[in-house]
Amino acid sequence: MAGLDVSRRSFLSASLLAGAVLGFQARLALAATPGTEGAPPPALNAFIRINPDNTVVIGAKNPEIGQGIKTMLPMLIAEELDVAWEQVKIEQTDFDDALYGPQGAGGSRATPVNWEPMRQAGAAARAMLVMAAAGQWKVAPETLTTAQGMVHHAASRRIASYASLAAAAAALTPPELAGVPLKDPAKYTIIGTPRKGVDTPAILAGKPLFGIDASPPGMVYAALEACPVFGGTLASLDDGAARAASGVIAVVPINTGLVAKGKHDAVAIVADSWWSAQQARALLAVEWDNGANAAFSTAGYAREAETALGGEAPSDILRKGDAKAALARAAKTVSARYSYPFLAHGTLEPQNCTALYEEGKLTFWAPSQSPGSGRRQVCEMLDLPPEALTIHMTRIGGGFGRRLMNDYMVQVAQIAKALPGRPVKLLYTREDDMRHDWYRPAGWHALSAGLDEEGRLVALQDHFVTFGAEGKPLRAAEMEETEFPAQLLDDVHFGASYLATNLPTGWLRAPTSNAMGFVFQSFLDEVAEAAGLDLPSLVLRTLGEDRMLEKVGRAPQFNTARARKVIEEAVRFAGWKGTRPKGQSDSGKGRGFGFYFSHAGYFAEVVDVTVSPEGTITVDKVWVTGDVGAHVINPLNAENQVQGSVIEGLGQAMIGQEIEQVEGRITQANFDSFPLMRIDGAPAQIAVNFVTSDYPPTGLGEPALPPVVPALANAVYAATGQRVRSLPMKLA
Structure with a gap:
């Protein structure tokens, strides 16, 4: 969510929840970033930005795989922020677990892990807006109420929009989250009400949301010929015919992540179109060393x-x-x-990932259920520090656990490194996907x-x-x-x-x-x-x-x-x-x-x-x-x-x-x-x-x-x- 990318040094971290599910401690980074002339509207914290028209941009931090998390987590924030759902605009955040806390989709954990932190994020922002109004009106904060993005002072009949208070609120020190009062469930207006998926109109219109839709400028395409026997390695490769094929840019032996580091068990063909890469793939002369693995059935x-x-x-x-x-x-x-x-996973969107390698850094457009795990695996394979990776999370066309594995990130990272400065999209065929599953x-x-x-x-x-x-x-x-x-x-x-x-x-x-x-x-x-x-x-x-x-x-x-x-x-x-x-x-x-x-x-x-x-x-x-x-x-x-x-x-x-x-x-x-x-x-x-x-x-x-x-x-x-x-x- 580029609009909420404020300076990391301006964030104050606050511990929110001891994560019982995985033994981690979820952390929420709160930001106070007053708006200045020509700058984006003020961000009240890592998840909330108030626009001049009193609409509210809420960041959705977890990968969306059709489970509705991109709608549900912002519902929790919006409820405690006390805005009307019609005021809310939702943007997918990038991956940054130091900033947003755990970001993953698996094990049905998103609700129990985020139920309290997301509500606290909304409640903290609401408290800051109330404090800003109280300061301007010289009244006690407890005399103020909120509803639908407005602060009310009943005694004087004064009303102020969140937008008018946002800059002043962002200049305040965020409250201690553990002490921020949360709503009485009897007063919920968003939680417990049916809400359509925020991406549904864009999906119906065919807009590019999914990993397979990623298309950064100058992108080239990769097809993958992987050893059909898991655990086998590359014995010999004659890629002359493939390299000579129309549109082919490079042939790159890689490691899928299934064999020892330093060995190769797949060959990527990079071309100016995926069709060209796929056609050239058939021209490879590859021999595999399967060892004893061919005995399994x-x-x-x-x-x-x-x-x-x-x-x-x-x-x-x-x-x-x-x-x-x-x-x-x-x-x-x-x-x-x-x-x-x-069983295979059979996701409708086959495995894919796009990556750009420049000056020792990697940028991903990744349909990953577990981007943190993907970061770790890529860093181990390429000997990179975690801060060298930027991961843009795309919508995922079916996960069911398959996209927890991140082999596609590891594979495209190696291909991209071989072609620095050029974004590379790796795309599996349906056959690749079925025969190279977990x-x-x-x-x-x-x-x-x-x-x-x-x-x-x-x-x-x-x-x-x-x-x-x-x-x-x-x-x-x-x-x-x-x-x-x-x-x-x-x-x-x-x-x-x-x-x-x-x-x-x-x-x-x-x-x-x-x-x-x-x-x-x-x-x-x-x-x-x-x-x-x-x-x-x-x-x-x-x-x-x-x-x-x-x-x-x-x-x-x-x-x-x-x-x-x-x-x-x-x-x-x-x-x-x-x-x-x-x-x-x-x-x-x-x-x-x-x-x-x-x-x-x-x-x-x-x-x-x-x-x-x-x-x-x-x-x-x-x-x-x-x-x-x-x-x-x-x-x-x-x-x-x-x-x-x-x-x-x-x-x-x-x-x-x-x-x-x-x-x-x-x-x-x-x-x-x-x-x-x-x-x-x-x-x-x-x-x-x-x-x-x-x-x-x-x-x-x-x-x-x-x-x-x-x-x-x-x-x-x-x-x-x-x-x-x-x-x-x-x-x-």
Whole structure:
């Protein structure tokens, strides 16, 4: 946000929030920059500028990936600043975490991390405006009120616009943020009201907002030929034909970030157009040294997993009590195996990034979910200091965790350094994107549960096979020891076996939960049937008394009362009858339930399906009930996020999404072999409601996804009598 780039020396830093989510301390830098003739209007702090026409420019500091954060965070500031939303203009800031605090999009953390700091930023600016008016009118600040960008003094009937006070306010010392009073929620006029996305008109008009739209003057284009086998390196290169091709400027061997520094595993072709670069790419004569990496395959992983599940788990995730003994003495036991595949992210905007290298400094136009991590990775690869990087954050055309990885920043930085003074845009093809992703890891589970004579769940065991090394899981292959309902039972064993792979793994929307929700809630549906119950009844009985469970590590703390309320409301909302169908439905119709707690959100969902005699699944309707705290900040966007989560989860489960590896490389290349959910496959209705609880609000980008997958699987069982224990669903 160039308009708010005031001198860093003029900023006074104030500690706002001990960030419980990641253990960092969020900091807000406040600025007092009075306007001068010919200068931009005064900035009251790092986020707020008052224009002469009494409109307010608010900086949106986090990356926007369609989750609505560019609208939501400014809503918090505007509420406490006490302006009308119609007065607000929003600008995306650049990346500067020393100035703005944490700037990232992942883990549904933006709301809990920024709920208080952003409101304090608005309240502090409002207090400064009130103090400026009080000084001019010689009255006590407490005698003044604010509304819609105006300061009022009721006794004298004086009114002043924020614009008329801004210069005087900016000259004041900012107040201590911890002591700035915040609004009574009963007086909110913006928080809790539906607001359309601030970028929506520009997107509909086709205006350039996204990383792929970046076009600085003099820009050239790069296409990338990367080793198709992850971990392979460049053995030989004949680039003569490519260099001689029309429009080609340079051929640059680079490191994608996946092999040791100093080695090359990709070749960039730079040209005056992307088409020229892509055409010349086909003229490269490249040989790769794949080493042992070509031996990896999904078929091989499945064989290894089968062998591992036949033995004891060598690693423990959780061991409490004696699950083996408890299962042996249980009145009834239930056992089943579940599995799920590798998944790609499938973002509609393929990976891209633009960079300019000049005089030892790099400027980026980056569609990154985690620009701070990207800065660190680039600095490590090119041996640059952090202050040498400037990162302009663009809107992102789909992230889902893929753009947390920043490989595209590392790659374009090397290309740009090879062509100093010329901006370079790196753009993947769809095939590049699909075959060079950071994949959601596959997993296999062998589960057993024990029930007592009254049908109560008393023991749980899971042997989890996934990917890792030296007894530790790879990124996104983790399983939490708090996996529901482990904390509610005395005898639990979660063990793990880890397989080797050359595939890079990464977080996919609702990391780990997107898989664990399917496994555990589907299996608990089996357990419920063995107990003579439906799944909501089993979960409610297992929850026991209302209480806060012990906090474990970094996992959010689980509140059984909040879980109970969400489940009971979902049952009421969907008209769940409390009895489960037995076996196959003559009508082909079935109803399933799923509950899950992830990213500090509690969600329960009911899915209605119709399954044709040929095995075609049609999702008729989905009911969703969630608890994300005391406030749903933007109800319109909240509903959209929930519906998007449901559609994405259904797509992962029922339309054939899976990544196959053969001889070390990925076989899928485009959406014909890795399909996304289409309009005609989405549910006709997704009904959403929220229950509120007396807790600070939490994020919504992810927690609605995990429960829909088991709810779908359980609905298919209710309709057909056929258990779905492996994804994607393939009915016989």
